[in-house]
Amino acid sequence: MEKRNFILNDDNLQNLENFSEILKKDYSTMMNEALEDYFQQAQKNLLEKNLADQNSLTNLDYDEFWDDVEI
DSSP states (O other), X not given: OXXXXXXXXXXXXXXXXXXXXXXXXXXHHHHHHHHHHHHHHHHHHHHHXXXXXXXXXXXXXXXXXXXXXXX
């Protein structure tokens, strides 16, 4: 896999340094854990949005559903 460079803002870099010392974890481990959490949350949000979009297309009230039905 191709290596990429990332730029962290000063606050995130400082937090990374501080929590690395507190948690006794290296930067790579912390970054991977943070990205795993981020991707899980992003996937959950996308699934919820897709579900909401589908529901908005398919949720008809009683009158709308039976409006054109002839029995």
